[in-house]
Amino acid sequence: MTTPPVNLKISTLSDPSVAAHLSENRGPAESELTHPPVFELKGVTVSYNDNPAISDVSFSVKVGEVTALIGPSGCGKSTLLRSFNRMNDLISTASVTGSLQYHGADLYASKVDPVEVRRRIGMVFQKPNPFPKSIYDNIAFGPQLEKRRGNYSEVVERALTRAALWDEVKDKLKESAFTLSGGQQQRLCIARCLATNPDVILMDEPCSALDPIATSRIEDLMSELKSEVTIVIVTHNMQQASRISDKTAFITTDVSEGGSRVGRLVEFDITSKIFTNPTDSRTEGYVTGRFG
Ligand SMILES: Nc1ncnc2c1ncn2[C@@H]1O[C@H](COP(=O)(O)OP(=O)(O)O)[C@@H](O)[C@H]1O
Numbered sequence: 001m002t003t004p005p006v007n008l009k010i011s012t013l014s015d016p017s018v019a020a021h022l023s024e025n026r027g028p029a030e031s032e033l034t035h036p037p038v039f040e041l042k043g044v045t046v047s048y049n050d051n052p053a054i055s056d057v058s059f060s061v062k063v064g065e066v067t068a069l070i071g072p073s074g075c076g077k078s079t080l081l082r083s084f085n086r087m088n089d090l091i092s093t094a095s096v097t098g099s100l101q102y103h104g105a106d107l108y109a110s111k112v113d114p115v116e117v118r119r120r121i122g123m124v125f126q127k128p129n130p131f132p133k134s135i136y137d138n139i140a141f142g143p144q145l146e147k148r149r150g151n152y153s154e155v156v157e158r159a160l161t162r163a164a165l166w167d168e169v170k171d172k173l174k175e176s177a178f179t180l181s182g183g184q185q186q187r188l189c190i191a192r193c194l195a196t197n198p199d200v201i202l203m204d205e206p207c208s209a210l211d212p213i214a215t216s217r218i219e220d221l222m223s224e225l226k227s228e229v230t231i232v233i234v235t236h237n238m239q240q241a242s243r244i245s246d247k248t249a250f251i252t253t254d255v256s257e258g259g260s261r262v263g264r265l266v267e268f269d270i271t272s273k274i275f276t277n278p279t280d281s282r283t284e285g286y287v288t289g290r291f292g
């Protein structure tokens with residue numbers, strides 16, 4: 001493997017001289033420059049105890065887009081999502097092979113600090129998981145850990161405003177986060193991610209424990225946030241994937257003759273194509289509800 005620069009800096013991407021250099025060299029097409037990849041996966045396989053759970057996945061995630069991962073239960077969506085911010089490192093039996101680049105640098109290079117990775121690439125889970133602390137302290141916690149100077153009240157207000165929660169909680173910031181409804185708790189968890197200024201938020205079925213109204217608030221929020229934060233979302237809700245995502249990856253489980261099961265990427269494309277005119281008959285079967 002080559003040793004790429006691993007400083008995880010993204011500032012060069014907004015440097016006009018870099019853009020000019022790329023266009024002079026007739027590198028990426030115009031759309032590639034306006035939407036450079038945040039993640040580029042090539043042959044990514046994630047295994048538990050050396051048994052692949054999801055194998056040989058290749059696709060790119062673009063800046064400012066919502067990318068949805070869909071597929072039947074157990075096909076490896078959560079496993080793949082955890083590889084995007086090295087959460088699989090926390091599972092002792094898990095291993096990741098292949099190439100997963102983040103802004104052009106190997107995310108798994110030995111010099112990369114996984115804690116910094118998880119600050120830049122936040123995660124929101126199926127069940128809202130606020131800390132047993134006040135609303136204020138849930139948001140201030142990350143910035144305080146980083147010992148960033150400044151006024152935390154402003155950081156807290158800004159994160160809660162970005163997560164469309166400020167108006168509902170501004171008069172009770174010192175109350176426990178557990179006094180909030182499920183939907184509010186989930187927006188609090190999104191605000192907690194936003195407080196450390198992430199570049200990406202990974203969401204693993206963030207609405208599946210919420211009612212339709214709370215779900216629609218989170219969906220609206222994702223649409224508002226996507227211009228500033230790249231979002232990768234696992235969802236089992238096909239309407240949700242078609243409503244909110246720009247690109248969709250359809251993953252399914254292959255069962256070998258010997259009975260072993262492994263997740264495979266069947267098709268990755270623009271969401272409207274996946275849902276209206278997919279290339280693979282397995283995708284069509286899934287999105288039209290014929291199986292899965
Ligand atoms: N921590 C783990 N240890 C061992 N196997 C796991 C672990 N997590 C998930 N798996 C297995 O990996 C496969 C994919 O699981 P998962 O990524 O949770 O699928 P999905 O999110 O698509 O439902 C399943 O067979 C599951 O049992």
Ligand SMILES: [Mg+2]
Binds near residue numbers: 077078079234
């Ligand atoms: Mg899952």
